[in-house]
Amino acid sequence: MLLWLLVRTGESNFSFSCRQGFRYQQKCSLVNVKLKWVKDRELDTVVSGERDLKAVNFLIYIIASAPQCCLPVYNLSRSRGQLGLPHDLKLSTFIRRYPNIFHEFYTPDSGGTPVPWFHLTPEAHVLHQEELSVLQQNHIDVQNRLCQLLMLTRDRILPVQTIDQLKWDLGLPYDYQESLILKSPELFSLVRLPDDRIGVKLLLWDNHLAVSELQKNAPLLQKEEDLKDGILSFPIRFTRGFGLKRKCMKWLEEWQRLPYTSPYTDASHLDPRTDVSEKRIVGVFHELLHLTVKKKTERKNVSNLRNPLSLPQKFTKVFERHPGIFYISKKTDTQNVILREAFEGRRLLYEHPMVQFREKLASMMRKGFLDRSRGNYKSSADDDLAEDAGVAISDDQQISEQETDAYMFSDYESDGTLDDPHWKTKGKSSRC
Numbered sequence: 001m002l003l004w005l006l007v008r009t010g011e012s013n014f015s016f017s018c019r020q021g022f023r024y025q026q027k028c029s030l031v032n033v034k035l036k037w038v039k040d041r042e043l044d045t046v047v048s049g050e051r052d053l054k055a056v057n058f059l060i061y062i063i064a065s066a067p068q069c070c071l072p073v074y075n076l077s078r079s080r081g082q083l084g085l086p087h088d089l090k091l092s093t094f095i096r097r098y099p100n101i102f103h104e105f106y107t108p109d110s111g112g113t114p115v116p117w118f119h120l121t122p123e124a125h126v127l128h129q130e131e132l133s134v135l136q137q138n139h140i141d142v143q144n145r146l147c148q149l150l151m152l153t154r155d156r157i158l159p160v161q162t163i164d165q166l167k168w169d170l171g172l173p174y175d176y177q178e179s180l181i182l183k184s185p186e187l188f189s190l191v192r193l194p195d196d197r198i199g200v201k202l203l204l205w206d207n208h209l210a211v212s213e214l215q216k217n218a219p220l221l222q223k224e225e226d227l228k229d230g231i232l233s234f235p236i237r238f239t240r241g242f243g244l245k246r247k248c249m250k251w252l253e254e255w256q257r258l259p260y261t262s263p264y265t266d267a268s269h270l271d272p273r274t275d276v277s278e279k280r281i282v283g284v285f286h287e288l289l290h291l292t293v294k295k296k297t298e299r300k301n302v303s304n305l306r307n308p309l310s311l312p313q314k315f316t317k318v319f320e321r322h323p324g325i326f327y328i329s330k331k332t333d334t335q336n337v338i339l340r341e342a343f344e345g346r347r348l349l350y351e352h353p354m355v356q357f358r359e360k361l362a363s364m365m366r367k368g369f370l371d372r373s374r375g376n377y378k379s380s381a382d383d384d385l386a387e388d389a390g391v392a393i394s395d396d397q398q399i400s401e402q403e404t405d406a407y408m409f410s411d412y413e414s415d416g417t418l419d420d421p422h423w424k425t426k427g428k429s430s431r432c
Helices: 019-028 041-047 050-065 073-077 091-095 122-137 139-151 160-170 176-181 213-221 224-228 246-256 275-291 315-321 353-373 381-388 395-404
Strands: 070-072 102-108 114-120 157-159 188-192 198-202 296-298 326-329 336-339
Touching: 041 326, 041 336, 050 070, 050 073, 050 091, 050 114, 050 122, 050 353, 070 073, 073 091, 073 114, 114 122, 122 139, 122 353, 139 157, 139 160, 139 176, 139 198, 139 275, 157 160, 160 176, 160 198, 160 296, 176 188, 213 275, 246 275, 275 296, 275 315, 275 336, 315 326
Parallel strands: none
Antiparallel strands: 070 114, 102 114, 157 198, 188 198, 296 336, 326 336
16 A cells, blocks of 8 residues: 555645745755655565576576577676676576576586586476566567657667666566567667667657556546646655654655656756756656566666756756655665555565566575575586586585575575564664
8 A cells, every 4th residue: 555645644734824935936946855865674675686586587598599508608608797797706606506497517628628518407497488478478568668668768769788778677588679679660670879879769659658657547546636737746655764854844745746747748848957857857767667577777777868868967866855756775786776656565566477487586596595505406427527627616615605695595585585583674763
């Protein structure tokens, strides 16, 4: 159930003697209000293990796409830049953590030295086929997400590199250029950009898609008189214990009462130095996060969207200024922006079929990782041969590896629940 900050708890708290004058001031200038960041442990769990999950999923795709469904480790290393793994972590070390997903065997090279190869286990192969089935069944949904992403831009064009950064979050297939763009020439076209990069251009505008999620839910969540005035308020919720001063509540209420500009309409007439423009920027990222399958993305993924989305400098500051709408998780090495309204605690209110598949893969990863750390997987004759040749990791390296990456599942037991059943979010007071 969505929590709304703007429900009036008493006219004495939210009455203003000069409401119209204050609203005019809001429209003419950007009010300098800063809200403190407060840690939300439940939302932090949303990004736990995401890096390794993404890397494993991509490795499964690469191996499954190989002619004989197996590849040597040096071939897999060519795609290391797309895995997002730490530079000091050997790829073979990472793959060996999940023996129930990747089966390792050795083939001598031209010099007779055993070289590690990997293919998928039967269980992983079945899961990969399930992923392909999910993509096929949701083809129209995936296509619409890409269309809407391009419709958010000024020229309906985005560089391929920018889409590549967002494809995991949007639920796009890894081969979306071949399976989606080239197979839909009536919708998409690959074009050469002025900087010589390749871009994807949307050829057909669909008015049915040019309706934001906030507008779709407006009849149920907004007041009828506000809808007539074009005023839409964003769902608001804060971390437990988040303290909000009266002056910040006043500003936030008036900010919510400002006109809403759809992210799919031209906003070039808006002054970027005003709160009205800021509300439009919030609306753009509110819609962008709704386009993602898990209602989150890394902050760096949107840092190069300023020009395509016609946004002002330092546009990502809206994430800090509106912690009731967005939460910035600093759990991993990078910052992740999460849409608060999409979650009840750590639970995603609506799970896209692609999210459900990824949960199955994450569960398989947890099981393989924990079983391996408990010694349930024994060395084979090939492992012994490779160890003699100096290409297999030693027991000491395995122990070090387990200690180094135990953090990935430190928040979860093998069944996916928190280790400490008495753990609760500790709220902290905050000043604006």
